[in-house]
Amino acid sequence: MRVGLIINPIAGMGGRVALKGTDGVVEEAIKRGAKPIAGDIVRLFLSELSHYDEAKDVEFITGPGPLGEDVLKEFPFRYEVIKHREISYRDVRGVRIPDTTAEDTKELARRMLGKVRLIVFAGGDGTARDVFEVIGRAVPMLGIPTGVKMFSGIFALSPEDAARLLVAFLKGEAPLELRPIIDLDEEAYRRDEVRTREFGRALTPVIESLIQGSKEPTPVDEAEEVEALADSVAEEILEEDGIYFLGAGSTIKRIKDKLGIDGTLLGVDVVEVEGGNARLLVKDATERDLLRFLPTRPKIVVTVIGGLSFLFGRGNQQFSPAVLREIPKENIIVVASESKIRNGIVRAYTGDPEVDGKLKGYIRVRVSPWKERVVKIV
Numbered sequence: 001m002r003v004g005l006i007i008n009p010i011a012g013m014g015g016r017v018a019l020k021g022t023d024g025v026v027e028e029a030i031k032r033g034a035k036p037i038a039g040d041i042v043r044l045f046l047s048e049l050s051h052y053d054e055a056k057d058v059e060f061i062t063g064p065g066p067l068g069e070d071v072l073k074e075f076p077f078r079y080e081v082i083k084h085r086e087i088s089y090r091d092v093r094g095v096r097i098p099d100t101t102a103e104d105t106k107e108l109a110r111r112m113l114g115k116v117r118l119i120v121f122a123g124g125d126g127t128a129r130d131v132f133e134v135i136g137r138a139v140p141m142l143g144i145p146t147g148v149k150m151f152s153g154i155f156a157l158s159p160e161d162a163a164r165l166l167v168a169f170l171k172g173e174a175p176l177e178l179r180p181i182i183d184l185d186e187e188a189y190r191r192d193e194v195r196t197r198e199f200g201r202a203l204t205p206v207i208e209s210l211i212q213g214s215k216e217p218t219p220v221d222e223a224e225e226v227e228a229l230a231d232s233v234a235e236e237i238l239e240e241d242g243i244y245f246l247g248a249g250s251t252i253k254r255i256k257d258k259l260g261i262d263g264t265l266l267g268v269d270v271v272e273v274e275g276g277n278a279r280l281l282v283k284d285a286t287e288r289d290l291l292r293f294l295p296t297r298p299k300i301v302v303t304v305i306g307g308l309s310f311l312f313g314r315g316n317q318q319f320s321p322a323v324l325r326e327i328p329k330e331n332i333i334v335v336a337s338e339s340k341i342r343n344g345i346v347r348a349y350t351g352d353p354e355v356d357g358k359l360k361g362y363i364r365v366r367v368s369p370w371k372e373r374v375v376k377i378v
Contacts, residue, residue: 001170002059004112004139005079006105006131008123008146009066009098011038015148015317016287030092033288039071041146041159041351042122046075048163054170061116063108066098082111102130109134118169118205120162122146128154128181132202140176140203142166145212145349150314151196153179153213154204158349161210174205212308222337225368226251232369233301233335234258237273243293244271245285247302248316251335255301268318270298287320294326304336304346304365311377312359313349321352329358334365341365341375348377 010026017032019025049055060079062068065087072079084107088099105121109131112119118140121131124147131141143155144162156162168174183199204211234255237244246252246269256263256271259278263269267284270293282289290298305314311334312319334346348359364372 001057001118002061002116003166004109004116004119004121005042005060005062005068005072006108006112006119006121006123006127007038007042007063007066007068007071008105008121008127009036009038009100011123011127011146012041012148012317013037016320017318019148026097027092030095030097032286035095036097038122038146039066042068042071042144043074044159044351045120045122045144045163046071046077048160049166050075050077052163052167054167057170058166061112063104067100067104067108082108084108084111102126105130106134113138118142118166120144120166125149125152125182125184128152128202129183129199132181132200136200137178137203140169140205142169142204145313148315148317149184150212151182151184151308153211154181154202155212156210157212157347159351165205165207165210168207168210169205174207176203177206178202179204179206179211212310212314222339226337227254228369229335229337229366230254230258233333233366237301238276238278241274242272243281243296243298244273245269245290245293245298245300245319246271247300247319249303249305251303251337252301255335266315268316285318287318287323290318290320290323294323297331298327299331299333300327301333301335303334304340309340309343309346311346311348313347319350321350321355324350324355324359325352329361329363332363334363336365336367338367338373341367341373344373344375346375346377 013029013034017029017034019029064081064083069081089096120142121127122144128143144159145155156165178201180201181199182196184196248266253265261278261280264284270282270285272279272281308314350356359377362374362376365375367373
């Protein structure tokens with residue numbers, strides 16, 4: 001079976017440095033210490049895929065250099081390269097960056113039409129939109145989660161799960177479904193504004209245990225309970241001095257407001273509590289900022305992303321393996337509405353097996369001022 005593979009080589013670079021995306025801000029991301037990660041994530045996908053006998057029947061069609069060829073040549077898979085143009089590079093503060101754009105993604109997708117049974121891409125919602133804009137429903141598509149924003153329903157839960165899903169598709173065990181592609185305004189997102197719309201519905205191979213849902217808002221009928229929950233958690237935070245890493249999301253933003261700080265909706269903020277008062281130390285912190293405060297034994301306060309069921313690994317990549325490795329699980333405070341944990345399972349994927357293993361197991365989630373639920377992190 002012929003399968004398309006398209007890598008967005010700059011995808012995900014903005015995550016750990018609090019840029020909430022990489023489109024148009026590569027230089028700023030590198031200035032803040034970011035490095036390309038997409039190739040390494042695709043290596044996890046291909047490494048897992050190589051363990052399956054069914055993968056011997058796969059022939060990839062991919063793009064030149066960083067668009068797929070560079071990674072594929074490290075593995076024993078058969079592949080063909082679409083050399084649509086020469087890829088040049090530039091040096092940005094000592095980091096070698098290819099001069100690729102969304103047009104490369106679209107051109108490769110266009111040239112794959114009629115040649116492949118499935119297009120697998122590595123990127124985020126923006127890359128998903130670029131691929132879908134060209135292929136529509138002519139070819140199924142599957143996302144390897146690589147970007148900062150991954151709210152669409154066409155992404156596997158992890159690179160390894162993308163490989164497992166591809167194998168199931170090869171065996172005829174992953175039926176095709178129409179899944180939403182969420183279009184998010186990245187400029188507004190960086191300004192702490194969420195403007196989304198459904199760009200379209202793509203054909204995607206689905207096994208529910210291997211693929212994520214799409215982002216969902218908190219139901220209106222839970223709003224009062226979430227407000228009361230925010231009040232209660234804020235009061236408890238003010239009763240215990242220390243450093244807190246407050247995560248992203250509307251539930252955590254309510255807690256930030258109750259603490260009286262000018263925190264972000266979509267970023268991670270560092271807060272110091274002393275004598276019943278909260279002080280904002282770092283607004284919209286990067287991974288590097290969080291690492292500086294690790295000696296203070298901070299606590300993390302996070303929520304679950306509705307629809308995606310992710311605690312770590314979607315939209316809060318500042319909580320990197322290096323950060324989470326040093327924070328005891330008992331110092332992670334989880335708050336969420338009942339609807340976000342209705343199936344009793346939440347997910348954490350950092351790409352580091354040791355850290356992911358440490359997070360797995362059971363954790364308490366505050367769902368109201370007077371109620372906790374125990375859920376399983378997988």
